[in-house]
Amino acid sequence: MKTYFITLLIPIFIGCQPPQASRQDIRFVDISHEPSSSTSDIVLGSIAKQHQSDGKKLIDVAMSDTAGFLRLGEMCETFGPRISGSENLENAIDWILLEMEKDGLENVHGEHVMVPKWVRGNESAQMIAPWKKDMAMLGLGGSIGTPPSGITAEVMVVGSFDELTERANEAKGKIVLFNVPFTNYGKTVQYRSRGAVAAAEVGALASIIRSVGPFSMNTPHTGNSHYKDGVEKIPHAAITVEDAAMIGRMAARGQMVKIKLQMEGHYEDDSPSRNVVAEIKGSVYPDEVIVMGGHIDSWDVGQGAMDDGGGCVAAWQAVKLMKDLGLRPKRTVRVVLWTNEENGLRGGNAYRDAHKASLDNHILAIESDAGVFKPSGFGFSGTDDALAILQDIGTLLTPIESGIITKGGGGADIGPIMREGVPGMGLRVEGSKYFWYHHTNADTWDKLDQDEFNRCVATMAVMAYVVADMDERLPREKTK
Numbered sequence: 238m239k240t241y242f243i244t245l246l247i248p249i250f251i252g253c254q255p256p257q258a259s260r261q262d263i264r265f266v267d268i269s270h271e272p273s274s275s276t277s278d279i280v281l282g283s284i285a286k287q288h289q290s291d292g293k294k295l296i297d298v299a300m301s302d303t304a305g306f307l308r309l310g311e312m313c314e315t316f317g318p319r320i321s322g323s324e325n326l327e328n329a330i331d332w333i334l335l336e337m338e339k340d341g342l343e344n345v346h347g348e349h350v351m352v353p354k355w356v357r358g359n360e361s362a363q364m365i366a367p368w369k370k371d372m373a374m375l376g377l378g379g380s381i382g383t384p385p386s387g388i389t390a391e392v393m394v395v396g397s398f399d400e401l402t403e404r405a406n407e408a409k410g411k412i413v414l415f416n417v418p419f420t421n422y423g424k425t426v427q428y429r430s431r432g433a434v435a436a437a438e439v440g441a442l443a444s445i446i447r448s449v450g451p452f453s454m455n456t457p458h459t460g461n462s463h464y465k466d467g468v469e470k471i472p473h474a475a476i477t478v479e480d481a482a483m484i485g486r487m488a489a490r491g492q493m494v495k496i497k498l499q500m501e502g503h504y505e506d507d508s509p510s511r512n513v514v515a516e517i518k519g520s521v522y523p524d525e526v527i528v529m530g531g532h533i534d535s536w537d538v539g540q541g542a543m544d545d546g547g548g549c550v551a552a553w554q555a556v557k558l559m560k561d562l563g564l565r566p567k568r569t570v571r572v573v574l575w576t577n578e579e580n581g582l583r584g585g586n587a588y589r590d591a592h593k594a595s596l597d598n599h600i601l602a603i604e605s606d607a608g609v610f611k612p613s614g615f616g617f618s619g620t621d622d623a624l625a626i627l628q629d630i631g632t633l634l635t636p637i638e639s640g641i642i643t644k645g646g647g648g649a650d651i652g653p654i655m656r657e658g659v660p661g662m663g664l665r666v667e668g669s670k671y672f673w674y675h676h677t678n679a680d681t682w683d684k685l686d687q688d689e690f691n692r693c694v695a696t697m698a699v700m701a702y703v704v705a706d707m708d709e710r711l712p713r714e715k716t717k
């Protein structure tokens with residue numbers, strides 16, 4: 238039986254972007270015997286047609302590239318994790334600036350940012366009853382330390398904030414464990430962010446959480462946490478999914494579990510860092526800017542390969558490939574590697590402040606901060622007219638199945654300029670394994686795939702280049 242669809246009007250998801258077209262381009266496509274990504278099946282939008290040759294060049298060179306992926310590996314394995322305030326981060330930034338100069342990019346420089354400096358120090362967790370077990374753990378970002386002798390206490394296991402409230406009279410003098418299985422990041426991360434405050438409010442001595450992730454091989458996840466004025470600060474840490482689940486089962490059987498925590502986490506004085514900036518200057522409208530990038534800082538474990546070294550190097554490589562191909566768009570394409578996304582967002586805020594006078598000429602902001610897995614397209618926040626244009630451009634990406642542009646998206650680092658009216662979009666990827674590695678010692682370069690990385694490079698390169706080179710500015714909401 239033959240299967241048909243009408244382009245645009247009845248999109249079906251068969252692994253690639255439903256072609257975008259003007260009404261006169263709508264046609265029936267027989268998909269019963271040909272791959273959907275066959276070039277004969279691709280219907281390009283009117284803007285995409287004008288940039289078809291350059292778009293193909295960018296895709297072809299990106300997909301055959303090895304240098305970008307190897308450069309990411311060199312960065313990760315030369316400098317390691319890059320927490321704000323660390324020598325690792327600043328040494329990596331120095332290296333990146335030199336490499337960008339070698340690449341021949343323009344206006345290469347760092348923009349000064351003062352960042353917080355949280356230091357983990359030595360830490361450990363040991364279950365001491367009903368039997369002894371050294372537990373893998375990570376203090377959560379911003380946590381205070383324990384007294385030098387540690388904290389030893391019975392564990393009270395809860396499955397939600399509501400349960401903690403209902404059993405508040407049991408919590409005093411105990412270590413509260415939030416044993417909350419991963420559902421999605423937005424819901425589950427609340428226990429990392431707010432757990433210490435909730436536990437302290439009912440008299441707990443410390444709080445620990447089941448790591449925020451769907452899969453574990455004894456890999457605890459760190460991440461930022463918060464305190465509240467007027468509420469006593471208590472140590473806050475993550476243990477593995479396996480250990481949290483085990484302790485939960487033990488408590489359900491009526492067994493008393495006791496843990497000893499020792500932590501040295503503390504803040505030191507703010508430290509100087511930099512946002513990294515490099516460009517290809519526009520040939521006609523150099524003051525109009527398409528900005529794209531990721532955050533160069535990471536947590537102090539693993540290598541920060543997928544969060545977010547990969548996003549940074551993918552954006553950098555996208556601009557480098559434009560330079561290598563001799564493609565100079567009408568508008569400036571600027572790559573920015575923001576500092577201090579993980580525990581302060583000072584890089585994103587500093588960029589907004591430093592460029593506030595020119596934000597009306599920031600045409601589009603693009604962020605990659607979800608890993609460099611196989612991309613499907615972008616989520617976009619802006620006007621409907623702009624969305625239609627970006628969907629038109631997305632048809633150029635149909636051959637690599639990364640041209641789906643949907644409403645709603647952005648990123649933490651571009652958030653500050655988006656709130657000033659700059660349209661923004663975030664790269665969307667097949668992220669089913671992202672939270673396996675996110676904020677863990679397992680976030681290392683060897684987990685990444687070169688082909689998927691190259692698809693991210695190609696996707697970002699084509700989108701940024703065409704928006705920068707098309708005749709008209711991308712529409713945006715009028716500023717008040």
